[in-house]
Amino acid sequence: MTVHLAYRWHQRKLQPIEFVQTVQLDxxxxxxxxxxxxxxxxxxxxxxxxxxxxxxxxxxxxxKSSIVKALLNAFAPQGLRLVELGVHDLIDLPDVVAPLRERDERFVLYVDDFSVASNDPALTALKTALDGGIEEPPENVLIYATSNRRHLMPEAKRDNGEYHWIDDELHPGESTEEKISLSERFGLWLSFQPFSQQQYLDVVRLHLNKLDHATWDEETEKMALRWALNRASRSGRVARQFARDWAGRHA
Known part of the structure; x- marks a missing residue:
C-alpha cells in the first residue's frame, strides 16, 4: 500500500484520497x-x-467533522493517517484493518454521522471493534466517530416506557441500556453545543478574512444574523456558507 495521508474504504478496498481538505485547528x-x-x-x-x-x-x-480533518493536517508529520469509512462499511472492519496492522503509521478510522437501527449488522461490528473480539485489535488503529445522536441510535417512544423504579431510583430499560452501553465503549466522549450569537459572528468574520473580504460593518453583521435566522441555525457550517455568499457578492 503506497503511503498517502488519507484513504477511503470503497468497494471493499482501501482507495487513496489524492486531495485532502486542508482544515487548520486554529x-x-x-x-x-x-x-x-x-x-x-x-x-x-x-x-x-x-x-x-x-x-x-x-x-x-x-x-465535529472539521476537527478530525484538522487533526490529520496537524499530526500527519508524526505519522497520523485517516481512513474514511461509511457507517455500513463497519461490517468490513476486519478486512479494513488487516493491511494496516503491521504498518508504522498510526491510523484513525473516521466514521462520520454515525446512526443506525438497533438491529443493524454495523452495530455488532462496531461493538466488536471497540471492545475486542477473539482477535487482538491492532495497536496502531483508533476509531473516531461523529454523530448528531447522543447514543448513536434513534430514540424510540417505547424506550421511555421501559424505565422503572428501584429503591427510589429511576433505571432505564434494556433498549436504552443497550444504546448507552454502545456510546460508553468509546473512551473519550466529547459533546458539541450550538453556537452562541457571538461565536457565530466570530466564525463569520474568520471565514470572510480567509476569503480576503476584511470589511466588517453593521450591514454585514445584520445580514449574517439574518442568514442564520433563515437557516434556523447558528453553526460553523452556516457561517462559512454566509461568508462565501457575501464575499462572492462583494468581490
Whole structure:
C-alpha cells in the first residue's frame, strides 16, 4: 500500500484520497475544550502511548467533522493517517484493518454521522471493534466517530416506557441500556453545543478574512444574523456558507 495521508474504504478496498481538505485547528473557534482533549488524545496515539477511541456528538455544523480533518493536517508529520469509512462499511472492519496492522503509521478510522437501527449488522461490528473480539485489535488503529445522536441510535417512544423504579431510583430499560452501553465503549466522549450569537459572528468574520473580504460593518453583521435566522441555525457550517455568499457578492 503506497503511503498517502488519507484513504477511503470503497468497494471493499482501501482507495487513496489524492486531495485532502486542508482544515487548520486554529480556524476552529468556539470549541477550545473539545480541541484540547482531542489534540491530547491524538498526541498520545502518535507517540505510541495509550489512547482512546473517540465519539463526538452534538449539534450539526459545530465542527465535529472539521476537527478530525484538522487533526490529520496537524499530526500527519508524526505519522497520523485517516481512513474514511461509511457507517455500513463497519461490517468490513476486519478486512479494513488487516493491511494496516503491521504498518508504522498510526491510523484513525473516521466514521462520520454515525446512526443506525438497533438491529443493524454495523452495530455488532462496531461493538466488536471497540471492545475486542477473539482477535487482538491492532495497536496502531483508533476509531473516531461523529454523530448528531447522543447514543448513536434513534430514540424510540417505547424506550421511555421501559424505565422503572428501584429503591427510589429511576433505571432505564434494556433498549436504552443497550444504546448507552454502545456510546460508553468509546473512551473519550466529547459533546458539541450550538453556537452562541457571538461565536457565530466570530466564525463569520474568520471565514470572510480567509476569503480576503476584511470589511466588517453593521450591514454585514445584520445580514449574517439574518442568514442564520433563515437557516434556523447558528453553526460553523452556516457561517462559512454566509461568508462565501457575501464575499462572492462583494468581490
Amino acid at each position: 480556524d476552529l473557534l468556539g470549541i477550545e475544550r473539545q480541541k484540547e482533549a482531542l489534540i491530547q488524545n491524538t498526541r498520545q496515539f502518535v507517540e505510541r502511548k495509550p489512547a482512546n477511541h473517540v465519539l463526538l456528538t452534538g449539534s450539526r455544523g459545530t465542527g
